[in-house]
Amino acid sequence: MKIAFFSTADYDRQWFESGKSHHTITFIEQPLTAQTAQLAAGHQAVCAFVHDDLGGSVLRLLKELGVGVIAMRCVGLDNVDQETASELELAVLTVPAYSPYPVAEQAAALLLALNRHLPAANQRVLAGDFTLNGLIGQDIHGKTVGIIGTGRIGRAFARIMLGFGCRILAYDLKPNLALVKAGVRFVRLNTLLEESDIVSLHCPLTPHTEFLINNQTLQSMKPTALLINTGRGKLVDTSAVLDALDQGQLAGYAADVYTRESAWFHRDFTDQPITDEVLNRLRFHPRVLLTAHQGFLTQEALQQIAATLLNQLSFYENSQLRHITRSSMC
Ligand code: NAI
Numbered sequence: 001m002k003i004a005f006f007s008t009a010d011y012d013r014q015w016f017e018s019g020k021s022h023h024t025i026t027f028i029e030q031p032l033t034a035q036t037a038q039l040a041a042g043h044q045a046v047c048a049f050v051h052d053d054l055g056g057s058v059l060r061l062l063k064e065l066g067v068g069v070i071a072m073r074c075v076g077l078d079n080v081d082q083e084t085a086s087e088l089e090l091a092v093l094t095v096p097a098y099s100p101y102p103v104a105e106q107a108a109a110l111l112l113a114l115n116r117h118l119p120a121a122n123q124r125v126l127a128g129d130f131t132l133n134g135l136i137g138q139d140i141h142g143k144t145v146g147i148i149g150t151g152r153i154g155r156a157f158a159r160i161m162l163g164f165g166c167r168i169l170a171y172d173l174k175p176n177l178a179l180v181k182a183g184v185r186f187v188r189l190n191t192l193l194e195e196s197d198i199v200s201l202h203c204p205l206t207p208h209t210e211f212l213i214n215n216q217t218l219q220s221m222k223p224t225a226l227l228i229n230t231g232r233g234k235l236v237d238t239s240a241v242l243d244a245l246d247q248g249q250l251a252g253y254a255a256d257v258y259t260r261e262s263a264w265f266h267r268d269f270t271d272q273p274i275t276d277e278v279l280n281r282l283r284f285h286p287r288v289l290l291t292a293h294q295g296f297l298t299q300e301a302l303q304q305i306a307a308t309l310l311n312q313l314s315f316y317e318n319s320q321l322r323h324i325t326r327s328s329m330c
Helices: 010-019 056-064 082-087 101-115 118-126 152-163 177-181 189-195 215-220 238-246 277-284 299-329
Strands: 002-005 024-027 045-048 069-072 091-093 144-148 167-171 198-201 226-229 252-255 288-290
Touching: 010 024, 010 299, 045 299, 056 082, 069 299, 091 299, 101 118, 101 152, 101 198, 101 226, 101 252, 101 288, 101 299, 144 152, 144 189, 152 167, 152 177, 152 198, 167 189, 189 215, 215 238, 238 252, 238 277, 277 288
Parallel strands: 002 024, 002 045, 045 069, 069 091, 144 167, 144 198, 198 226, 226 252, 252 288
Antiparallel strands: none
16 A cells, blocks of 8 residues: 555554555655645545644545545544544544553653653753752652543553552543552542642643633642643643643643644754744743653654554455455355
């Protein structure tokens, strides 16, 4: 199968190239947009990522070009217009089962680094300043951690935080029995926000969870609380979070995602102005720690993503062949 692979980074090339078997992959560095969709001409499949545009108009362009399958190398499908995809009979493949540990560990790393001011501490050491004023953190042990969304990643994060000796509160549409047995208490969202010292977001972005953390919900949180977001940027009203930090209603925010990240993340702007004022407020806020959507970025996860997606593409290809053979026999 010929695969047009959009938003290619060097790390993608390594794993997809070594696992591609009989497939032919055209690696394209540009993101998939209405302007670049034409590059998929002559390919049966498109492989895309979180920042690619898979809205209705782009899907229609791809269908006209003869693309039959969209392979998403990520978990969330929030950037895919799934209604239009099914209307056009475009198959959408995803990687539902890659390891949850890299993202759960990224959430834990962000929490620890934010709490102990590690970026600032390292900057001081690099500058030859070995003083400690302003670097005081808190013990994580004994704190109450609120986890919103206890799917695969939320559960892995819960187990990490149980290991730290934390009390865990959780909120999910479907409470998880194994977590309850491990000592996690499922509560209402408001109770979680009111009682937690640390709140971590692990639910998908849906119309129900968009801006789940907003002016109103922030008021329910403790002013000493730390908020961690490795889910999706739009789970949080970023301006409301920045205002809460400035007004002393929240103690810190660490995120791997940002509301308008598709315009910025995974590209190098060191020689260009960054014109997004909210992003600039986040980048330079003393109580914010931001990474550019790298939660999935471990060797194990990259290998699993490539292997799972290429297997699914082979399976799809075989099922299409079986379908054609059956039709020609009838
Ligand atoms: P999952 O599907 O295993 O779990 C999601 C959980 O959220 C489920 O238990 C579901 O019942 C719950 N949920 C759904 N709607 C909810 C709501 N309104 N309120 C509370 N809970 C709700 O998904 P998984 O694998 O744990 O991933 C979670 C999210 O993490 C993904 O949707 C994605 O947005 C994000 N993610 C981020 C990555 C990164 O690199 N930063 C990488 C992979 C995923």
